[in-house]
Amino acid sequence: MTAPRHPALTATDPELASLVAAEEDLQARTLRLIPSENYVSAAVLEASGTVLQNKYSEGYPGRRYYEGQQNIDRVEALAVERAKGLFGVDHANVQPYSGSPANLAVYLAFAKPGDTVMGMALPMGGHLTHGWGVSATGSWFRGVQYGVSADTGLIDYDAVRDLALAERPKIIFCGGTALPRTIDFAAFASIAKEAGSVLVADVAHIAGLIAGGAHPSPVGHVDVVSTTTHKTLRGPRGAMLMCREEHAKAIDKAVFPGLQGGPHNQTTAGIAVALHEAAQPAFTRYAHAVVANAKALAQALLERGFDLVSGGTDNHLVLIDLTGKGVPGKTAAKALDRAGIVVNYNTVPFDPRKPFDPSGIRIGTPSLTSRGLGTAHMPQVAEWISRAVDAAAAGDEPALAAIRAEVADLMAAHPAPGLPLA
The missing domain is CATH 3.40.640.10 (Type I PLP-dependent aspartate aminotransferase-like (Major domain))
Incomplete structure (x- = not known):
């Protein structure tokens, strides 16, 4: 029998401990593209x-x-x-x-x-x-x-x-x-x-x-x-x-x-x-990799017909206007979530839609960079996003489930910092 990940918490409050474990699993198995999220190190957690x-x-x-x-x-x-x-x-x-x-x-x-x-x-x-x-x-x-x-x-x-x-x-x-x-x-x-x-x-x-x-x-x-x-x-x-x-x-x-x-x-x-x-040299490499990944991901999305606000990115963040895809941002974000790709729906400049149901999604590369993904992976990420948006338009749930399985395989090959091994 496997020992609990958080023994004191499990003994005192098993319901809460199970929610923490579920979140650990979710963060481990999904591709987190929300630009304001990341993985802290085990040292920061401690x-x-x-x-x-x-x-x-x-x-x-x-x-x-x-x-x-x-x-x-x-x-x-x-x-x-x-x-x-x-x-x-x-x-x-x-x-x-x-x-x-x-x-x-x-x-x-x-x-x-x-x-x-x-x-x-x-x-x-x-x-x-x-x-x-x-x-x-x-x-x-x-x-x-x-x-x-x-x-x-x-x-x-x-x-x-x-x-x-x-x-x-x-x-x-x-x-x-x-x-x-x-x-x-x-x-x-x-x-x-x-x-x-x-x-x-x-x-x-x-x-x-x-x-x-x-x-x-x-x-x-x-x-x-x-x-x-x-x-x-x-x-x-x-x-x-x-x-x-x-x-x-x-x-x-x-x-x-x-x-x-x-x-x-x-x-x-x-x-x-x-x-x-x-302050360590590894962090400098990480910061530059975040930007390189974002630029590569933006280019791959452009090649797949996505409309990017300002045409691309200089930093960690890409803002996508989905108007041309015929899928509202909220609909796309929820479909991507079911596909194991976590983003947030977001207004775009001069958005005619309401903030709680806007035209865009916001994505970023800090978390995936912290997991060791590089520019060579970005075309695959863009392809998953493209397939998921198409699936959202068509109501194709099996396609979303297939993407989720593919995402989980890639995440398993790139463990996240600070998370316990599954």
Whole structure:
């Protein structure tokens, strides 16, 4: 009889243990193409599940409101120093619980309710927390949005400048969640300087690419860098804020006591491990492989008649407009899921359909790259996507089941980091 994967959890709560095991199997056997997902290492998983969970640590290293912080201070200081070294910044705060709270801290540091803020519109590839209406940031602040050109799918920096000079926002966000092209941080910096705005780069999606030298860095151009620590960075689900020294006090005060209490020390430990891993030569190879795989996958999809927003990608992400295939994004995403290929349905720029039933799907290559798949595998991945979309149009469930079996065979040959062997 095989020993349980999580013996203590199984003994205490077998129902929950069975769900964890089911998720482990799902992640092991499916092709995960959601660009915001990845596999963390066994070391990051271990660090995130340590007795650091037991500590409460309001404050910052050397300035806590609780005693017994001798080891916690060193853990947090280690994460901070690694972040500063990896990204080349003056100051780093590793306490934000996730990306959205990190962005809220930026607002608290530099703006007041009712101030004008500017970011990319959500349907164009931006993020909710960049002043979009349904977010608290769009309710508490006056959000104005820029987009992309209808002809190219690219940011029109002249239009961004015109909007910024007309609106004079307190904060400008650059970055987003569905941007397949390189962000010109220098161009944004010039615009923000002319408009008198604080410039924030939200690099949650591309932080790992920046760390590995596969995407230009915003450091030296922007006032603040906001990022999650998962996605391409391959850390636990947390966040960081990095900035110039002149903004350090405002950022730290906004995070604590402005928005949250004690940090999640076990997450801080996981971040420290991930940052250590990201400083290794292997991570540089991984980051460049993510981009190479995305470009190869985009080309293979183009050859199969898919319409890609902006015509391709410069990073880890490909945004597909399925209008020409006659299949809505949600329908395609659910069919792909049944085929063992995990994506998310997504709006595309100027999408005539509703956000919960949009025209596109969003895919990315971080997870498959972490499993060791390379550019030679991308035509097969594109072929599976093409077959699954055709099957969705035809209602051909046996075809989806056949793809799922083929996917499982390839995944078995490329075990995922951090997952137990089946």
